[in-house]
Amino acid sequence: MKTLTGKKNLKILGLASALGLALFGLATLPAAAGGIKLLNVSYDPTRELYEDYNKAFSAHWKATVGQDVTVSQSHGGSGKQARSVIDGLDADVVTLALAYDIDAIAEKGQLLPKNWQTLLPHNSTPYTSTVVFLVRKGNPKGIKDWDDLLKPGVSIITANPKTSGGARWNYLAAWGYALKKNNGDSAKAYRFVSDIYKKVPVLDAGARGSTTTFVQRRIGDVLIAWENEALLASDKEAKGKVELVVPSLSILAEPPVAVVDRVAAKHGNAKVAKAYLEYLYSEEGQDIVGRNYFRPRDEKAAAKYASRFPKTNLFTIDEVFGGWQKAQKTHFADKGVYDQIQKEGK
């Protein structure tokens, strides 16, 4: 009896291992293609931009230098991505939502020099954006400016400032508006921003997450979003379902780029990584930037796409908050203002 089951047992084991082998055969990954491999670790809404740009850069590099370059992408909330690079995600270049996140990589990770922002033109920001609102078609709640967000019955979608760069720009834009309106009274600004966060039902980890929450899952009446993210949705991906609303005052968002020196050097990619970022400032690079709804720095590209970008009053983070280091420390660090707002909300 037992020997019989033993044989059956053998058969089953044999079958299982054959299946395992078959799985393994299926799974053998394709051999790595030759040429240079570059990893660009970026934030959430640049997915489409860099998909376009990587193709253009590979073609450019092949034409001018003659080498094949494959650029891999990784996207997520800017703060989270910076954390991953610090923890060892092998980024040759980082293209993040705000300067503080790259500062963190320089300080905590010691992977690039602290003066990184001086190494490329325009404070290492080849494109800019701002913060706008996205509302449902026909703007049923009549949202025109920041104050309308606090109307009763309006539910607001924005991402978590702790993990998302865009969400930090959103927060600062709201704060800056409230400061200006209340003649610099920061207690009133605190109240205003705190009231906004009380009306947020879902805090996603990244900007794209909150866009899909608003557009696809149809939660909320207004999305506070990157201009590029809102344009992509209203002009292309959710055309006819959502509308862009430009507030009277907003922030000039400057998402910077940098070569992660130590990683790029280790990979032998220092030269190509630098060229990759520099080409963002070229005529073709700037055109791709504009095409993907980011505001180009280059005047020619800016003029070409000017009709896309609504004119509004913009303040910079340096003017109102004294730069990212200070803003981060006051507002987003542990036990900072944002933490107090969160605590109050509970």
Added chain:
Amino acid sequence: MSPKTASDLSAAPLSPKGKLSADTPGSAPAGTPNAPMMRRLDTKQAATSEPRWFQRILIGVALLYLFLLLFVPLITVFVGALEKGVAAYLGSFGDPDTLFSIRLTLLIAAIAVPLNLTFGVAASWAIAKFDFWGKNVLTSLIDLPFAVSPVVSGLIYVLLFGKQGWLGPWLDLHDIKIIFAVPGIVLATIFITFPMVARELIPLMEEQGKEEEEAARTLGASGWQTFWHVTLPNIKWGLLYGVILTNARAMGEFGAVSVVSGHIRGMTTTLPLQVEILYNEYNYVQAFSAASLLCFLALLTLAAKAIVEKRVARSRKDAAASIGGG
């Protein structure tokens, strides 16, 4: 003695006993075999049953709950995947990044499942058949991955192997990549799935006892022979059940893998991560198509599970019967 006759024998005195205990509920003699006790409980329930309309409402609520929470989402996935027709659905799998994620997911399962099978058998063999110091601690430790959140499981590896972690500087020096690369994903998957085989085998092996192994040893079988000819045939269905569950979880894991992956397309994205990426890039059809693969996997797992479960129940009954008969 053949197991069949044994179970027939134990089933024979069922009906009189059932009637008897229905008259005097709760007066079960100590040491009644398992199967008759179940029967007795059934009759007792029938005697004190709720009105029929109440039963129907309860069943209706349960079905509605199942429908809303399980079937509607499942259907949504397939509706989403087929929204633009079968051609678009099949076309989704032509995307190189999606293809890569399917391959990577298979590779990870092909590594994690055999390793956890070996570990699970060894651990349950040790726990069920031997007494040693610290056995209780080991039994609880095996359950640890079930108890902690998958995100924490992922973070453990970041804290251990990350650049700022304990082993990070050493690994960096020797140019070994663990997290944000395939090894990290494999490790996280193994961690998440390692209780599954052991959890399934330990109760089964404990129930079966160690008499048969002891008999084999007395008759001169070596340890390996005992395992191969006595233990393994007894646990094979339970083992298969554990393997199916391990495989399903290994292919479907999101949280822990998401933390250690780094989300590099075409390099470290598994199928569940690829679903999220596609969804976030407005590629809804592709996202749902990839998700439908995971659903097919789930349905296959369920079918295999149902078949194997029956065999497990039978092998348990056999074990009980052979004890009752001996």
